[in-house]
Amino acid sequence: xxxxxxxxxxxxxxxxxxxxxxxxxxxxxIEPGAFIGLIGHTGSGxxxxxxxxxxxxxxxxxxxxxxxxxxGENKKGLKDIRRxxxxxxxxxxHQLFEETVYRELAFGxxxxxxxxxxxxxxxxxxxxxxxxxxxxxxxxxxxxxxxGQQRKIALAGVLAMKPGVLILDEPFAGLDPRGRKQxxxxxxxxxxxxxxxxxxxxxxxxxxxxxxxxxxxxxEGHIVLDGSPAEIFSQxxxxxxxxxxxxxxxxxxxxxxxxxxxxRSDIFDxxxxxxxxxxxxxxxxxx
Amino acid sequence: MLKNINIGQHIPGxxxxxxxxxxxxxxxxxxxxxxxxxVSSFPGFFIYLAVILTIILFSRISVIRIxxxxxxxFFLMFLTLFFHAFFTEGGAVLLEWRFISLHQEGIMRGFFMxxxxxxxxxxxxxxxxxxxxxxxxxxxxxxxxxxRRLGVPAGELAMMMTIALRFIPTLLGEADxxxxxxxxxxxxxxxxxxxxxxxxxxxxxxxxxxxxxxxADELALAMEARCYQGGRGRTRLHELKMERKDFVALILVxxxxxxxxxxx
Amino acid sequence: xNQIEMKHVGYQYNKTGxxxxxxxxLTIQSGEFVGIVGSNGSGKSTLARLLNVLLEPTxxxxxxxxxxxxxxxxxxxxxxxxxxxFQNPDNQLVATKVEDDxxxxxxNLGVPSSQIRRRVDRALEQVDMQDYRxxxxxxxxxxxxxxxxxxxxxxMEPSCIVLDEPTAMLDPRGRKExxxxxxxxxxxKNITVVYITHVMRxxxxxxxxxxxxxxxIVRRGQPAPIFADIDFMNxxxxxVPPVTELAVALRKKGLNLPDIMDVDELVKCIC
Numbered sequence: 001x002x003x004x005x006x007x008x009x010x011x012x013x014x015x016x017x018x019x020x021x022x023x024x025x026x027x028x029x030i031e032p033g034a035f036i037g038l039i040g041h042t043g044s045g046x047x048x049x050x051x052x053x054x055x056x057x058x059x060x061x062x063x064x065x066x067x068x069x070x071x072g073e074n075k076k077g078l079k080d081i082r083r084x085x086x087x088x089x090x091x092x093x094h095q096l097f098e099e100t101v102y103r104e105l106a107f108g109x110x111x112x113x114x115x116x117x118x119x120x121x122x123x124x125x126x127x128x129x130x131x132x133x134x135x136x137x138x139x140x141x142x143x144x145x146x147x148g149q150q151r152k153i154a155l156a157g158v159l160a161m162k163p164g165v166l167i168l169d170e171p172f173a174g175l176d177p178r179g180r181k182q183x184x185x186x187x188x189x190x191x192x193x194x195x196x197x198x199x200x201x202x203x204x205x206x207x208x209x210x211x212x213x214x215x216x217x218x219x220e221g222h223i224v225l226d227g228s229p230a231e232i233f234s235q236x237x238x239x240x241x242x243x244x245x246x247x248x249x250x251x252x253x254x255x256x257x258x259x260x261x262x263x264r265s266d267i268f269d270x271x272x273x274x275x276x277x278x279x280x281x282x283x284x285x286x287x
Numbered sequence: 288m289l290k291n292i293n294i295g296q297h298i299p300g301x302x303x304x305x306x307x308x309x310x311x312x313x314x315x316x317x318x319x320x321x322x323x324x325x326v327s328s329f330p331g332f333f334i335y336l337a338v339i340l341t342i343i344l345f346s347r348i349s350v351i352r353i354x355x356x357x358x359x360x361f362f363l364m365f366l367t368l369f370f371h372a373f374f375t376e377g378g379a380v381l382l383e384w385r386f387i388s389l390h391q392e393g394i395m396r397g398f399f400m401x402x403x404x405x406x407x408x409x410x411x412x413x414x415x416x417x418x419x420x421x422x423x424x425x426x427x428x429x430x431x432x433x434x435r436r437l438g439v440p441a442g443e444l445a446m447m448m449t450i451a452l453r454f455i456p457t458l459l460g461e462a463d464x465x466x467x468x469x470x471x472x473x474x475x476x477x478x479x480x481x482x483x484x485x486x487x488x489x490x491x492x493x494x495x496x497x498x499x500x501x502x503a504d505e506l507a508l509a510m511e512a513r514c515y516q517g518g519r520g521r522t523r524l525h526e527l528k529m530e531r532k533d534f535v536a537l538i539l540v541x542x543x544x545x546x547x548x549x550x551x
Numbered sequence: 552x553n554q555i556e557m558k559h560v561g562y563q564y565n566k567t568g569x570x571x572x573x574x575x576x577l578t579i580q581s582g583e584f585v586g587i588v589g590s591n592g593s594g595k596s597t598l599a600r601l602l603n604v605l606l607e608p609t610x611x612x613x614x615x616x617x618x619x620x621x622x623x624x625x626x627x628x629x630x631x632x633x634x635x636x637f638q639n640p641d642n643q644l645v646a647t648k649v650e651d652d653x654x655x656x657x658x659n660l661g662v663p664s665s666q667i668r669r670r671v672d673r674a675l676e677q678v679d680m681q682d683y684r685x686x687x688x689x690x691x692x693x694x695x696x697x698x699x700x701x702x703x704x705x706x707m708e709p710s711c712i713v714l715d716e717p718t719a720m721l722d723p724r725g726r727k728e729x730x731x732x733x734x735x736x737x738x739x740k741n742i743t744v745v746y747i748t749h750v751m752r753x754x755x756x757x758x759x760x761x762x763x764x765x766x767x768i769v770r771r772g773q774p775a776p777i778f779a780d781i782d783f784m785n786x787x788x789x790x791v792p793p794v795t796e797l798a799v800a801l802r803k804k805g806l807n808l809p810d811i812m813d814v815d816e817l818v819k820c821i822c
Binding site for chain 3: 420421446449450452453456457460501502505506508509510511512513514515516520521522523524525526
Binding site: 086087092107111 | 461464471474489493
């Protein structure tokens, strides 16, 4: 399932009056096994970027190369690309249309031309992955489920295609804290146990700092930051420069630094942060 | 990006035709269409065409734009000509081959009908090109108001049209998203015969309809929360006001209509 | 007079028989900025809809400025007094142009044409959208759409505005826009605000909060001490802002800190 995605000098221009350059000369390698957090303002090019990865749109210039092959050159191979690179849009529950959960989950595998038995196996696996019981849910109408469950079903619909890379566009949108927590744990599990690489678009910095192994920041069609969460969030000034939110914990540590307390700012766990602060305060003999 | 499409054919502008009251424009168009059907000879059509061209001149819209409106009905016009030419009998026989005959009268009739269609489309194009959909809606609402007594819900119809216009770009954007999402699951909206392609539309149409119904639900709630109670008793931000130019236009068209009815 | 009073209010959905609200008692005074928090399914949206008679209580009584919501003849007056902004920015805007949408409520109330223009202009200025009066809704961002929706309510000159998770579908920029406009309106125009959310960062800006869980009010009071009760918050499915969690953790390790919800305050207290 391991694959390498490369973007070579990729640009994308939307044809309108006036034309809009969404991405400009992007060079990027996405290594297998990564969990990439893609951050940036609305309009920075994130959605355009991910749509290039699964072949929904073609670059105006440059190449998108998957496992050494340029996907622009192979029209027939697009279906295969979409199998291997799954894309889940924002509010994915808005794409549900079948009469039963079973048929909904069968849609993707059917489009891939798999046979009935294989489809059945896939559906059972997918429901298992999202933690929903096959016997309880497979005959129900997706429209009779709660919002959170619908979202999980939509995700399962893509998981049933067994992608090697899963791209999620704002998967936490509209979820309450409990729903977010559940989804975060699910994504972590999928990454670690199923060997799926992830690209996660979100402006929820807390979730990104918890899940991502690498963070890419886009601004006006360019990559402006690229590194591990520790690297990225230890430069809060840079993030503020591109006017992006930083995790609240990082904000606190950064402000303390500014006031003279020499705490590290690349901590993402509350307990660790508390220990760090107490430590540094003691060494200043303040408390 | 679908966000910049122009709804309908409306081209914004500041000509005197653009600035006429929409009610007058609608009524004038109706009068024009009626008189068009009263014209019984080709010379009449020429006068009619001259009038149309004058109006187009005043509207500062190119004639080519107007003629573009004829493209969709090209086939219809051809059919009309064809059927009249070969099936309407009368006058000299121009061509004969087995049981198919081409009559002079048939061809004349054919051309006559087609010319009428062309002029009709041209006049209505002027209307839609110079009047924004919102103004058209306002105009129609006003004209229908007196029919409320007969049970025509003028206010509600206008509200429905406004909401439809408001949501067209939004629903188009949503359709775009759904298409992309289903394509990402391997859906194919392009290949296959007609029946296959119709079936393939289900993953687009079902979610789109469900979304439209959900929007309607939420919108209705929001409208109620802002005290909407139907068309009765509503006032308006923009009052339609008749000015001198509107009366002039109306009188001119009425005269033209009468003239056509009596002389042509 | 109390702006809003709910006495032993219950609500049962007659289709499903589900009891969405159980024995709700609350009072909100004029000019307050009250937050109603709870996870999905806690009943907070149902409660909101009782305030402007989109729903009527199946038990008990709701009084708005003394008017009983059970009485049909009060409905229009109540809806003019209590304006509501909903979660989905798109599904509240009804007209093809911003200024026409803001005028919608006034047109429904039969306000004379001459006054509508003035009130629309004023409302647009209050939300800083006056430059967008000729725009179509689909040309606006989420935050801008919500501000237009708010303007549409303000034009009707309500004494209270209820906002049902108004920022749930917005990006961070949009959230900030809406939150700051709402705070201004409460502070400068003294409009009562009832703000329903599950985003603690927003709830922390209110004067006081009402916490709901499974149809009941489970706690009321100042946000800070309630958020600091981390076990309670987790039990009812709400998240605690990291700043509060950190303050509690530091307190456990010996640092003497009050209940804190604000980053500035925490930094000040530590250093």
